[in-house]
Amino acid sequence: MLRLDPFKVERPTTVDEAVALLAAHGAKARVLAGGTDLLPNLKHGLHQPELVVSIGGVAGLRGVKDAGEVLEIGALTTLAELERHPLLAQFAPGLARAAAQVAGPQLRRMGTIGGNLCLDTRCLYYNQSAFWREALGYCLKKDGSVCHVVADGKKCVAAASNDTATMLMALGAEVELRARDGTRRVPLDAFYLPDGAKNTVVDEGELLVCVRVPKGSPARREGYAKLRHRNSIDFPLLSVAVALDVEGVAPGTVTGGLLVVSALQARPLRVSLDAVRGRALDDGAIEELGRLAHGRCHPMTNIADDPAWRRDMVPVLVRRAVADALHA
């Protein structure tokens, strides 16, 4: 049985205390929210923090607020809370449905939206015990010098595997990051970096405090589709989120929106809807979107399933995501 190495734990009760601890300990500290990603990773020896800053008791980071143009979701709001939240049902139903597809019910009661957005990227050659990784000589992302996914690769391509990130990116959400010396807001589009070793802009000493989701117009339709073997527990093998602005009588005319595909590489991939803007959202338009996405998506062996099959599934998931948006 894998055990956790020793670390110290601090349990701050305010954001100021939390960011002061993070600033004082720099790279030696790790934030713990629900722990459902961090604990398995610690067991696998993927991080070795001296200090774990547990933010579960920090006041003011939990809950969903209607802040006018946006919904403000506190970093500690659990995925289970999002699944059923009346404000999400009204203004961001796609996010509620994406949250409902994370892991299983126990983990959704523990896992937070902040932790989901900061989820470590995943790879077949990385999410393994230290013993397993040692046998293969480790890899670029941790303790080694080669990538087992891309021959001669110089950059880690481990996959963004967080369900809510795909949807929030399609919705044009932004996150608020707090450090000892100030606060900044970063659109999710700029939040994720194309480097699997560190795929967010969160700096040492920074805490994600909330997510701001534009409420959108009544024309906005939101859909999410996730590929996995079991309808529970499994991380996505592919995920597609769509925010569609559709006006007029069914099938309606596309006036805007965004498609996002993830579980490919370190950064979710944006696919513009320009090709169908101004067109009726009929089967032909949906097929065209699927073709466009297929052309842009190149699944890799970072996930333990046939990349060719996953690529073939891109148009299928696009269709499912659009159907979810139109019929949910």
Added chain:
Amino acid sequence: MRSTMRAELRFTLNGAAVETMVRPQARLLDVLRDTLGATGTKEGCGEGECGACTVLVDGRAVASCLFPALEAEGKTVLTVEGLRNASGELSVVQRAFVDKGGTQCGFCTPGMVMATTALLQENPSPSDDEIRAGLVGNLCRCTGYVQIVDAVKQAAELAAKERP
């Protein structure tokens, strides 16, 4: 690396106040099984995949293998040992699992029973689909789940009859 560091932890376990010293990195599951000897809760995968370690923390079913023990400070924890009533009778959920044969090797059973207990508290008369959705975080490699779903249905019926 060995560490002699200990932190104080106080919580309520199955109705009784507990005060103990734990390693900061201990998980709730470690404290239950190794420190307090409450071995009814099982460790299957230790990685959040199987649900064998399910306990209720403040009434919510969580995976104790990924629950840092220190996060239980001041909270109320219910494990399978706490389900019997004051006169020692099994709870309706436990009785239904016995009656319907919702258990074979028994390793998943404490987790199934705890997840079911939480499910019926939230939804006293779940449909088959709601039962399955409520238990999708609990894996069983023996039963094939049919008897487990039957047991949950029977538990809901028994509970309805016994409610005053």
